[in-house]
Amino acid sequence: MASLFPQHPVPLAFGDIQGCREAYQRLLSKAAPSDTTPLWFAGDVINRGPESLATLRDLIALGDRAVAVLGNHDLHLLSVSAGIRKSKKGDTIDEILAAPDAADLLDWVRHRPIAHFDHGMLMVHAGVLPQWDVATTLELADEFHRALRAPNWKETLASLYGNEPNRWKPKLKGSDRLRVVCNALTRLRFCSAEGDMDFSSSGGVDSAPPGFMPWFDVPERGTSDITVVFGHWAALGLIIRDNVIGLDSGCVWGEELTAVRLASDPVERTVTQVDCPNCRAVVD
Numbered sequence: 001m002a003s004l005f006p007q008h009p010v011p012l013a014f015g016d017i018q019g020c021r022e023a024y025q026r027l028l029s030k031a032a033p034s035d036t037t038p039l040w041f042a043g044d045v046i047n048r049g050p051e052s053l054a055t056l057r058d059l060i061a062l063g064d065r066a067v068a069v070l071g072n073h074d075l076h077l078l079s080v081s082a083g084i085r086k087s088k089k090g091d092t093i094d095e096i097l098a099a100p101d102a103a104d105l106l107d108w109v110r111h112r113p114i115a116h117f118d119h120g121m122l123m124v125h126a127g128v129l130p131q132w133d134v135a136t137t138l139e140l141a142d143e144f145h146r147a148l149r150a151p152n153w154k155e156t157l158a159s160l161y162g163n164e165p166n167r168w169k170p171k172l173k174g175s176d177r178l179r180v181v182c183n184a185l186t187r188l189r190f191c192s193a194e195g196d197m198d199f200s201s202s203g204g205v206d207s208a209p210p211g212f213m214p215w216f217d218v219p220e221r222g223t224s225d226i227t228v229v230f231g232h233w234a235a236l237g238l239i240i241r242d243n244v245i246g247l248d249s250g251c252v253w254g255e256e257l258t259a260v261r262l263a264s265d266p267v268e269r270t271v272t273q274v275d276c277p278n279c280r281a282v283v284d
Helices: 021-031 052-061 074-082 102-110 134-148 152-159 174-187
Strands: 013-014 039-041 065-070 117-120 122-123 225-231 244-248 256-263 271-275
Touching: 013 021, 013 065, 021 052, 021 256, 021 271, 052 065, 052 102, 074 102, 074 174, 122 134, 134 174, 152 244
Parallel strands: 013 039, 039 065, 122 225, 225 244
Antiparallel strands: 013 256, 117 122, 256 271
16 A cells, blocks of 8 residues: 655765765766755865866756755865965865856755754754754754855854864853864764864874764764764775765875765665776865
8 A cells, every 4th residue: 555645865975075076976876866866065075176166066057956065175265265364285166166147056955954863863964963963963053054155254254163162062152162163063073072173183083182072973072863874984984884875985186086875774775886086186
């Protein structure tokens, strides 16, 4: 007997594309989602790969079907556009900034969320502090959304750079509060059980500084009751557990680009990958 209730299409989530458009198109074709499948992107959709502008246009053309959270490279694009930061060697964002419709493209990026929750899954770019449950994460993400979409967004963005404070406290206010939120959701890899963030290492799990661990391995973390989908950590590679899906498999470093079908039942989740031999970033 057919269900009396409509079934929501299962999302297909992509790891960090970083302007590797050709690999993304091959992966999309290989995964073969239906025209109604929501496509989730775990941030860093541009920069370092050869086709950042075209990749950005592809995602915008998807309309509401595309759900993309902000990554550190996406925020870097906004900062360079605002004169807060300068382009780095290896960046591939100049073509976006020079596009005739650059203002519209940047406006689309600026209005992306920094966290997204649906289907019992939370998607962020990097990680979630162990002291935060889903409700807290979404409340803080909403504070960040509103600040980045406000008229004084450039001042807000300029205040976000820095590693301190490196621990969440509910009484934090102003730029300190938003900086912790931004750093956790777009830069976090390792933290202590108490939630102290470390940004000194970007290596694999075995590169954790003493007293630190991958954020998702902290015992009794607040989001352990749902599935967290994230990217950002190329050295970690693809990781799939019942309540953790790490999608950055290092495409921009010449490795692989990954998509995962986000079925509610972990047993039904499927992985699709393509090789990325032609998308190696220029290293400083």
